[in-house]
Amino acid sequence: MRIDRLIWVVTAGVALGACGGGEEADTGELATDTAAVSADAGAGAAGDPTDPQIAAIAVAANNVDIAAGQLAVEKGSDAEVKSFGQQMVTDHSAVNAQATELVTRLGVTPEENPTSQQLTADGEATRQRLSGLSGAEFDRAYIDNEVTYHQTVLDAIDQTLIPSADNAELRGLLEQVRPAIAAHLDHARQIQTRLAAP
Amino acid sequence: MIRAPLALFLCLLAASCGGEAGGAAPRSHLVEMRTFAFAPAELTVAAGDTVVWRNADILPHTATAAGRFDSGSVAAGAEWRWVATAGEVAYLCTFHPTMKGTVTVTPRG
Numbered sequence: 001m002r003i004d005r006l007i008w009v010v011t012a013g014v015a016l017g018a019c020g021g022g023e024e025a026d027t028g029e030l031a032t033d034t035a036a037v038s039a040d041a042g043a044g045a046a047g048d049p050t051d052p053q054i055a056a057i058a059v060a061a062n063n064v065d066i067a068a069g070q071l072a073v074e075k076g077s078d079a080e081v082k083s084f085g086q087q088m089v090t091d092h093s094a095v096n097a098q099a100t101e102l103v104t105r106l107g108v109t110p111e112e113n114p115t116s117q118q119l120t121a122d123g124e125a126t127r128q129r130l131s132g133l134s135g136a137e138f139d140r141a142y143i144d145n146e147v148t149y150h151q152t153v154l155d156a157i158d159q160t161l162i163p164s165a166d167n168a169e170l171r172g173l174l175e176q177v178r179p180a181i182a183a184h185l186d187h188a189r190q191i192q193t194r195l196a197a198p
Numbered sequence: 199m200i201r202a203p204l205a206l207f208l209c210l211l212a213a214s215c216g217g218e219a220g221g222a223a224p225r226s227h228l229v230e231m232r233t234f235a236f237a238p239a240e241l242t243v244a245a246g247d248t249v250v251w252r253n254a255d256i257l258p259h260t261a262t263a264a265g266r267f268d269s270g271s272v273a274a275g276a277e278w279r280w281v282a283t284a285g286e287v288a289y290l291c292t293f294h295p296t297m298k299g300t301v302t303v304t305p306r307g
Contacts, residue, residue: 180234
């Protein structure tokens, strides 16, 4: 998938997270997302992200969920929401550590790009939106966003990051991270269902 | 009248054939923690057998059955062993609770 389309998929997914739980979409984020659709990622003639760009996207994606998880640990009221948040911090930090170790060993320098930057910006906007909530409303909004976010990241891994990775070890790491994201998604969905029950 | 000797004969036959629940030596069974699943997810062993959980993933997992066993955190590449006691056990990974498995432990002999 071309990187500019990846940006659209990612930011549309994150914007959907803002629409989840019956909340109004943040039109500011959507306006930025729309602008990003036409942004040139500078990824090269083929339009797919390069390995340095993939590395930056992966690290940004992990950092976004680490920050959200820290917020859930702090503000979550449901015990499983808090423990899920803590697990997101633990797992995504461990993945970042492994990604960093790998790219260091390979001599690859992560290269920030419009996708990684949009992920970071959207993640921060979401975090600020969630910060304004509390109690059960926070729990539901956090988990709704985790479902949307992990689905978006999973799609990006499957459709862009793994197919575009040149280096076999980088691709191997992405292939091993993929089931972690899928498991996070399953768990988030389980909690989402429970919290939505009357 | 013929039942007792027949039963004895069948028991000896099962034992000599090394059946799962027979009188054979305790065995070791491997369960991998792989792609955030237990493989095999359903395992049948005899009491006294050893179940070895080996983490083939890049993140730590647990194999936990409240009141029966708890591996604690099993790091990537590490293993944890449990000597099976009879009964049906449902377990999960406490870090990733959508990861689930069962061990059916049949009486030995």
